Amino acid sequence: MIAVVLGIGLCYKIPAFVGGGSNPLARQVAGLLLAACCVFFFAAPSTIAVVNDLTGITNFSAPWVYSILTGFCASCLLLIVKWRGGTPESIRQATWWVYGSYGTIIEALWVCFALGDHSVERLRDFDTYYATTPWMREMILLYLLGHAVAVLITSALLWNWEKRVRGTGWLRAGVVILGIGYALNLLYDAAKLTPVIARWNGRSDLDWLSTNVAPLIAGVVGLLIAVGFIVPHAGERMSQRLTARREYRVLGPLARALAEVPAGSAPVALGPFAPLELRLTRRKTFIRDALRQLQPYVNPAERDHVEQSCISQGKEPAAAKALAAAAAITAAVKRSQAPGTQAPAQTPGPIADTISDLVSLSRAVRKLPGAPAVRRTNTQESVTS
Structure with a gap:
């Protein structure tokens, strides 16, 4: 369902993506929404089973979804960095830092997957089931930490930027919605990481946080991110249309x-x-x-x-x-x-x-x-x- 909503937001941005040669930010927003759609689509249990069957590798979907999620985190950081602006040198350094660090994380995810034992297919509780398995444990921890770091940095940049865009109407509304969405991502990481740590201590009574609570938080986050990116453009467009309609009638x-x-x-x-x-x-x-x-x-x-x-x-x-x-x-x-x-x-x-x-x-x-x-x-x- 969330993938469908994000898909609607992506369709709204397709014209900007196709014709955004002079506006690379429009293309980047569309690419980010596409990555978010892929995360929710490939994370669905039914899709996980299909991907595992098509590849013939048990739990292949795990590093695949984690890689897409890590790429999404990198896209968020890059977009916020370019949105806020700065000197060309600072933007270039930040871009290479994001590419290098998150590219390394994605490579490490696949190395851990190749070295670990993942012979039992798990469609819903992969994180908690393999929380104590060598190399699988590292892979799970790696993607969660990478996600948490990206969320913290993005949230800080957004709320710092919010002070600079006060009084800008729809732009500020979009930044606030995005800030709330990315802040809620921290709850997602907590819901995922807490049962994993509990498993390290021999407890499995908190698995429901990862299996039931985390997907709900992810759904809310997905909606807020989609709305946050759409609101500035859609709101401005609506205001312009209302102004045009009023002028046409008054004249x-x-x-x-x-x-x-x-x-x-x-x-x-x-x-x-x-x-x-x-x-x-x-x-x-x-x-x-x-x-x-x-x-x-x-x-x-x-x-x-x-x-x-x-x-x-x-x-x-x-x-x-x-x-x-x-x-x-x-x-x-x-x-x-x-x-x-x-x-x-x-x-x-x-x-x-x-x-x-x-x-x-x-x-x-x-x-x-x-x-x-x-x-x-x-x-x-x-x-x-």
């Missing part, structure tokens, strides 16, 4: 008010299932183009008069300016449509320069007394988008 009154202004260029037709971001870009482009076409028909004196009138009525300067611009635009639309109308000799400056100006202008248009009259559904902008 509606202004787009409808400018519906009758001739376009300066041929409109780009969009299908009914066009992405929201593309429709928003189309609406902004339409509004700016219409405002440029309408600019010569805006009467500056008329706009200044409305602005001063609004201020005298107690409105804030920004609100008065937006209302004056909205009134001037509405009048300019009517003026541009009247036969034989000449544009004023004095051409005013730009009506709106930024998206914030456009939003304020659209809200002001909606507040004008005649706003409902210009709310058409068969406008050039709405039809093409």
